Amino acid sequence: MADLSTKYLGLDLRNPIIVASSGLTSTVKEIVELDKNGAGAVVLKSIFEEQIHLEADHNIRKMQADGFSYDEYSETMDYIDVHVKEKELSNYISLIHEVKSKVSIPVIASINAVTPLEWTSFAKQIETAGADAIELNIFVMPFDTDKECTDNEAVYYKILKKVKDAVTIPVAVKLSPYFSNLGKVLLNLEKEGANGLVLFNRFSAPDIDIDNMKTTHAEIFSHPNEMFNVLRWVGIMANKLNADLSATTGIHDGASVIKMLLAGVTTVQVSSTLYKNGVGYLSTMLNDMHSWMDKKGFRYVDQFRGKLAHDANDNNNVFERMQFMRYFSDMK
Numbered sequence: 001m002a003d004l005s006t007k008y009l010g011l012d013l014r015n016p017i018i019v020a021s022s023g024l025t026s027t028v029k030e031i032v033e034l035d036k037n038g039a040g041a042v043v044l045k046s047i048f049e050e051q052i053h054l055e056a057d058h059n060i061r062k063m064q065a066d067g068f069s070y071d072e073y074s075e076t077m078d079y080i081d082v083h084v085k086e087k088e089l090s091n092y093i094s095l096i097h098e099v100k101s102k103v104s105i106p107v108i109a110s111i112n113a114v115t116p117l118e119w120t121s122f123a124k125q126i127e128t129a130g131a132d133a134i135e136l137n138i139f140v141m142p143f144d145t146d147k148e149c150t151d152n153e154a155v156y157y158k159i160l161k162k163v164k165d166a167v168t169i170p171v172a173v174k175l176s177p178y179f180s181n182l183g184k185v186l187l188n189l190e191k192e193g194a195n196g197l198v199l200f201n202r203f204s205a206p207d208i209d210i211d212n213m214k215t216t217h218a219e220i221f222s223h224p225n226e227m228f229n230v231l232r233w234v235g236i237m238a239n240k241l242n243a244d245l246s247a248t249t250g251i252h253d254g255a256s257v258i259k260m261l262l263a264g265v266t267t268v269q270v271s272s273t274l275y276k277n278g279v280g281y282l283s284t285m286l287n288d289m290h291s292w293m294d295k296k297g298f299r300y301v302d303q304f305r306g307k308l309a310h311d312a313n314d315n316n317n318v319f320e321r322m323q324f325m326r327y328f329s330d331m332k
């Protein structure tokens with residue numbers, strides 16, 4: 001039987017399928033189940049910088065509604081703020097401790113950061129708690145028209161640098177495709193010390209309910225077609241980066257994992273397909289990979305990894321072509 005083992009961020013994984021940061025990776029019980037079902041590693045549900053601020057705000061508003069009045073800068077507010085953060089973080093640290101004692105697969109902690117402020121000290125605590133690596137999920141909404149793109153990009157580099165300075169465990173950055181020069185940003189993140197790059201985060205999106213004339217949220221799970229933009233950028237960047245690439249968004253079956261590996265990733269990260277099909281679907285995906293490798297005569301993943309990346313073959317055009325020029329003229 002083919003050997004699916006791979007290395008990601010210097011960690012040994014029994015196979016390239018990581019369960020992505022999500023509700024599926026938020027409790028010890030679920031993570032033990034993922035381990036049993038064959039996950040190569042897990043990325044814990046993110047601890048959100050915004051969530052912690054919101055929760056602190058919520059507590060303050062609740063106390064105000066209950067008749068207490070607090071000046072925004074009072075000591076009480078500082079106390080609530082610090083208290084909520086400490087509670088959130090200590091829960092997260094306990095989760096890491098407990099998960100590490102129950103599973104042998106790598107456990108990657110996830111920090112969702114939007115500013116380079118106090119998060120870096122938490123990163124150190126996460127390392128001390130035993131996480132094998134940190135995934136930094138960074139997103140700066142690029143809609144502030146007073147800012148240049150370099151201002152936004154600088155936030156990513158600053159957060160990464162601060163975290164890298166604080167920890168010795170590997171750090172990956174999970175990011176969106178919304179950059180004016182994505183390739184350069186990926187190279188810069190590598191220069192700032194990113195050990196891995198996770199392409200691409202998938203966000204909550206707006207929708208409109210036309211019957212009730214209300215704004216609402218779009219589908220939270222991905223569609224398999226969404227993997228192709230990831231495939232493009234993995235293919236383009238795989239031979240330009242030394243950092244490990246991990247693909248996420250739209251990877252729903254074993255065939256898509258193989259495609260991403262052929263384009264050059266070391267791992268993939270999945271969640272929607274497991275929400276839809278159950279965590280037992282991990283073994284179907286792994287079996288499909290085994291069958292394909294056996295059929296093709298591959299014993300190890302590295303025998304075919306990156307075989308169809310940009311520059312590795314005469315296939316650059318397919319990764320670079322964005323417009324349907326030929327189809328516009330040929331299609332009836």
Ligand SMILES: Cc1cc2nc3c(=O)[nH]c(=O)nc-3n(C[C@H](O)[C@H](O)[C@H](O)COP(=O)(O)O)c2cc1C
Binds near residue numbers: 021045046251273
């Ligand atoms: C319910 C749900 C919760 C998620 N929570 C997080 C999170 O806390 N942090 C994060 O980085 N990504 C989060 N994600 C994004 C996933 O990690 C993943 O990157 C994304 O869903 C694309 O993969 P998929 O197509 O396999 O779903 C979440 C996704 C879902 C569906």
